[in-house]
Amino acid sequence: MKERSKAYQARIDKALATPKLQQALHQFGDAYLVSREKAFAGLDFEALRREIGVMKDDVRNNHARYMQQFIDNAQAAGATVYQADTAEDANRYIAELAVKQGVKLTVKSKSMASEETHLNKALEAANIRPLETDLGEWILQLSGQRPSHMVMPAIHMFKEEVAYLFSKETGQQEPADIAHLVEVARQQLRQGYLDADMGISGANLAIAETGGIALVTNEGNARLATTLPKTHVALIGIDKLVPTLEDAAKVIRVLPKNATGQALTSYVTWIRGAVPCGDGEKDLHIVLLDNGRSRLAADENCCETSRCIRCGACANVCPVYQSVGGHVFGHIYIGAVGIILTAFFHGFDNAAEIVKACIGCRSCVAVCPANIDLEGIILSLRETIADKEGIGGGKSLVFRKVMRNRKLFHGLLRAASVLQKPVTRGERTIRHLPLFFSPLTEWRTLPAIADKPLRDIWPKQRLNAPAKKVALFGGCANDFLYPELGTDLIEVMNHLNVEVDYPLEQNCCGVPALYSGDKETATELAKQNIDAMLKDNPEAVLTTCPTCTMALQRDFIECLKDDPSWKAKAERLAEITVDAAGYIVNQLEAADQFENLPLAQKVTYHDSCHLKRGAGVWREPRQLIETSGHELVEMDHADRCCGFGGSYSLTGHPEIAKQILGDKLQDIEKTGADCVAMDCPGCMMQLRGGLEKNESKVQVAHTVELLAAGLRAAKAKQS
Template sequence: MATDQTYKKKVESAINNPKLSEALHLFGDAYLTSRENAFQGRLDFEAMRKDLAEIKDDVRIRRKELLAEFIKNAEAAGSTVFIAKDTQEANEYVINLAKKKNAKLIAKSKSMVSEEAHFNAALEAEGIKTSETDLGEWIIQLAGQRPSHMVMPAIHMFKEEVAELFSKETGQQLSPDIKSLVNVAREQLRKGYFDADIGLTGANFLVADTGGIGLVTNEGNARLCATLPEVHVVFSGIHKLVRSMEDAVKITRLLPRNATGQLLTSYITWIRGAVPTDGKAKEQHIVLIDGGREALYESKACRDALRCIQCGACANVCPVYQTVGGHVFGSTYISAIGVILTAFYEGLDKAKEITRACIGCRSCSAVCPSNIDLEEIILHLRTQVTQEYGMGMIKNVAFKAVMKNRGLFHSMIRAASKLQRPVTHKNAVDGERPIIRHLPMHFMDRDFTEWRDLPSVAEKSFRDQFKGIVQNVKNSRYKVGFFVGCGADFVYPEVGTSLIKVLNALDVEVVFPQKQNCCGIPALYSGDTETGVDLARQNVEAFTEAEVDYILCVCPTCTMGVKRDFVKRLADSPDWSAKARALSEKTMDASDFLENVLHASEKLTGFKPQGTVTYHDSCHLKRGNKVFKEPRALLNAGGYSVEEMKNSDRCCGFGGTYSFLSHPQISKQITTDKVQTIKAVNSKTVAMDCPGCMIMLKGAMGKADPNVRCAHTIELMAEALDGKE
């Protein structure tokens, strides 16, 4: 409990520092533009990251062979190689080396694994001074902090804070002028290279077929640390192995582009053996650290994480990181990759809170140059956390006792539609559709309705309405099964009725298997795999019996549930697995089906002009299902003029139970960003293709500007059909 409270206090503190979030957002926006420009031209990012993943996977498979090759070639070049089982053993090696050399000062260039080892503290406890020579690392060393980003360790600090630190260090009153501060750092650090007895660097590459290392940096300090002192220590994780220089060069084409949007960094340095220093004897010691990496290599579910080349892009695009920063969302390593590495390098206990901090938007997976499905690995770790520490009474009851029991679940929803009446109010934008503007208990109101309206449960669910819907389809082209999802079934049934209207207009018959249940994603995202498996079976059975040509979803998370998660969760059961795969192959998002199977934008013509809309790309629609052009094509064909908002695919902050039970305050900040973006477009309608996003954005806009309507693309298409000329 103490750990939970400490973590929550860190979250509150970060949220109450709006300058931090502002700085990270400004960087994030600039990064997206720089990265896009860096990959323009003939570079194929998808092909490049697929190639990198294959390189890294081969290294994993052949790691013992390649490690032996590296050691052999490094020793042949005059290097001394030491393999440390953990960071403590690595620190002890350097301490003993320093004592043997009577070393008093170690000049360090940037090394994340030294942060992991708490190297500076360990050496200074033995009376050996360490001096960070990377500008960002020196700033946080003076501040007594740890990095908040793998590439830009001091990104969370402002120039005024840096000026104060430098003033204290130099005894001069310095102005917060960046150029002047950089010059001060250069002057202060320069003497250290010459005074240092040992220079320490990390390594971006351990090249097996040469025994050399590679360094990719933007400052010249790494070269100085490696060459000026008489002893050079390379401090590196064993996972930095690559097979050859050819592989290393391929990575250098990706790393700077994906890390900072640069075509190439300022310095790429290749070192093999001890670099001569004015004819003096020189030593190079290469300390290779396991520290949990071998265990990670052996984890079938998580091992892809060691493909990571530490570009930091997963933080650059992460809405949670941009809200609270790296000192909250990570330990030594931050953001999505940091969740995984913390679990293996420091233990699951250290990672339990940050596994729940991930909102599941898949931004990290979309930009990862090593093609790591970071979200999927975090979900696996969340399952382990739930098994070890539980997921709380509310979720236990909701998922295990209620959601698995379809009859009980639906009965409780119907009861809720009646019990909610005392707290609902009419919504001017949606006519008679009631909303919940305030909850009676203050502590709940703060997290739930202080900054957003909540939707009411529909008086009549879609499944109950479906029985009375007449479909006038004479010559049916396809028979499709509708996987409605909880949001469209119980909150926005009008999305389902709109889908039937649009499909019927295109000669498609819709069937609705009444035995279908929740897709199970809420349970899976909370670490409850058992409930997820049970719900997968219920749905696979329901839709297998339906015998349809396609299965359509109006919720992209449900689409991913049927296409991806059912297959994964039922993989160990041959009978269920075959059925799940069969359903997966014919499951599509509704807009994807309308545009790419029915070619609706070509066939539905003659619409009246419907006005301007802006479009929000739902996370799992664009990044999970690769659908983003299709809704826009449908809207344009339906007479709507789409005006793009800035960062249309940035998360809305929903994340299911994330915004209600896990991190409502983080969610609030992410949603506030999206609301400001919507308001900047000055459109009175926001289209989207996810009921979850509708819950979040309808609610937030209800408080921010109740005249802005949020609607599903399918609803807007149905309305266009009603007004067709």
């Protein structure tokens, strides 16, 4: 194992052994969702974020022009503008300026860009004292740590630790009372503003129309740091550029609401040019930082990231972040966008571990105020890093040599079904694995491979005049782990007079390969599946696994986008692919065909990530469950990831997956439901495994299984 990987694993272990951290991040995550919803009440978030996305894309496409406009206007207003290509370049300029001006002390307001460049180190090397004045940043400066959140940098620390640090600073015992500690910071830092010769800030926006900048802050330190010292240095990433004041207003309308659920921060400060300062005027230096931003903007797969307005919401809602915090799930920039920014600002080496830590649940995509497909971009980065570093010998061999050859792959699965007998003892689940596999079943059971896969037991259907003929894309789990889910689907569809075919040439959807960075195998599998599924020209292709759904609806097109004839076929398949619940409710409009079936129980519903945030389906299964007579009780965080994530929970990050599963199981148990329903075999594997290990009474079922069981019971009653 690489040194880098070892150090990363050690950080994970340490974070997971800090339950207070998880508790803090969970509490924040919950409170955030409530206040965010309130802050956006009456506003159309989707429309707002589309608008920001379009505006920022325009800036990216015309960057040189807007930047020149900004620079011209800033200079006309008396600012000195410096364009820094790299972090070192920016640091050198600022340190040299400070030395030239004889600066001893600088007061800093919060600037992620200065964290990015490690400006404090550069200043200290030049014998200049940088004093952080943002409360969180000051705490971190005193403790020698780096931020673990972009907006709340010291979110991982507790008041007792702060009291200890402050006591060392003041030389007296400061009680761990938050109001008191805030007052200590006020008193301690106040003199700094008056003594400092230079104030250093970041900026949330650089406005081309005016040549001014805007700072969005709460504490008031930025106003002091930009007012009192003679010199003001604003260090600004070049991606903060917007064309007009209206555009700035649109970003400000969304930024605090999405960052912390605040309607607006206490202060928005618009500064243009060399404003009055004491008896003279301010010496304003604007340092425009590139440091990888141009490369990011020019990158075909990742350029959307240039839209980011740095609200930090992608971390707030991330189950991985909530489990391990920003010191694991991030470098300087944290969370989903942090992975991407790290790759471009701090190099692929610093991003290589965290790019694998994303579980792919898309909760970040749902809240991104700039409409960035963070998960899609992280996937493409994974591919880039896999190309650079390889994806591990064993894995790569399985993908290339085995999965691309369907007969070999399925042959091996059949063989495994026989070989597993000593472990399963004939049961459907594996409770313990021997030897070095044992950690895999420590915290959840695993499903055994079925004796006979779905493809071998596919029955002949006896519908006289079927209204529709559709095909099922089973996916590996439905086919080899849960074949009964497929036969249940037939029962449900036949009840609606729909005939279901199972094309035998279908193979794995390719997601395991794609998510590991092996696009070549994923592309080969996409072609095999397109041919197999379109062969008999079905009216619809049904899926029972939403990850497969996303593969068929999205990934196949992406893999084949450079090959026009294949792309057209991929688009055709995407068009007719639909999950089972969505098909019944939206296309057949046949939910009423399941009215008041027997076997009613108390059911809670778990939203699978790729169904809700990929396919946009979440009302439909609930409608079917309620229509069929069950009592539906909502759990807390119904749409939070269960921690499965395919190979994520098996080999990638099982310890984080276990943590996320633990949260989900608690939410399920709290409802008092008899059964938790879902529409994903992966989630079924994870939740059934966890509930069985806990010896819980809660049953796990696919919505299709619930419907089929109801239909069978109704038939039994009639006869």
